[in-house]
Amino acid sequence: MGEVLKIRTTKHTSIVNITHQVAEVVKKSGIKEGICVVYTPHTTACVFVNEGADPDVVRDFVHTLEKLIPWNDPNYTHMEGNSAAHIRSAIIGNSRVIPVIDGQLALGTWESIFLADFDGPRERRVLVFVIGEKQ
């Protein structure tokens, strides 16, 4: 059972906490034990799980990505000029998988699910897909 979230990002690099929306889809699915795939079908965005409490964590993540995989690099050849976004997405990955136990996402205390848009602002889609047993 799947549902597509539509997320409007507002900046060139946007990190959006989508935990609440993903949890809603899991709840609606009625699945008690299974797995939830959070999947973004874009090549310049990614999905990851990390701390959602302190926004400085996300800020340091963005700082480090810009340092490692800078937006501008004279060696990039892709004409659209957004190679950095593609490379970040390919390395980090366009999905995360989270177990569903007792009808809930098995997230740790500090864990949130994020969509990262590296070439916004745009409307981005995130497919939340749940499989398992309804019992």
Place this chain on the structure above:
Amino acid sequence: MGEVLKIRTTKHTSIVNITHQVAEVVKKSGIKEGICVVYTPHTTACVFVNEGADPDVVRDFVHTLEKLIPWNDPNYTHMEGNSAAHIRSAIIGNSRVIPVIDGQLALGTWESIFLADFDGPRERRVLVFVIGEKQ
């Protein structure tokens, strides 16, 4: 239901678009709603999803990996001399998970599935594994 693809790579670093072969396995499986795991059982290769239309995207990805995790580093200790390939594989990951909806991979318009061999040329295996409902 699973099938093993055998991919002959031709260069030391080879990025091979395997989308078509993965889609064939999904079709053969008869599964209408579920998930597809694309898994390479090698420690110097990885699987990722990104743009398949412009080959420059993959070229820039390879350039950046060589810059960040260079083949030669005097501090590497692994005797086989291929630490860079192991590290790239460990970070990027040896698998990706893609939802299957209406009997098809839920890939975005620009998304392709790639096998990256960082220590070729070799024959590499990719396990395509599909679970879900046939309805």
Place this chain on the structure above:
Amino acid sequence: MGEVLKIRTTKHTSIVNITHQVAEVVKKSGIKEGICVVYTPHTTACVFVNEGADPDVVRDFVHTLEKLIPWNDPNYTHMEGNSAAHIRSAIIGNSRVIPVIDGQLALGTWESIFLADFDGPRERRVLVFVIGEKQ
């Protein structure tokens, strides 16, 4: 079917081979064909798959992470001072997915499953979750 492993790490950066414990959970589950999700619910740790035979591979992995995402960076803003651990976890990922075939993890010859703790020593949890057919 899931089980929580408790892993006591002993150093600030600890890479622990947990393959044997994961395989035990798969065996106990009785599942013959399916997938195993290895998931750590922490934001300063990660799960990855790579070579377990030569400990130098893991050493070179740790060396490279410290070079790319150093523990100290004057630009980090997160007050707890462990941004590097969060960033490594977010990029590498907090889980891996492994197919289960004939009741066994479909790991390659050289593959092991690792928990990486980037901000230890601590007691870390790893959720091993298996879904599929018992046949």
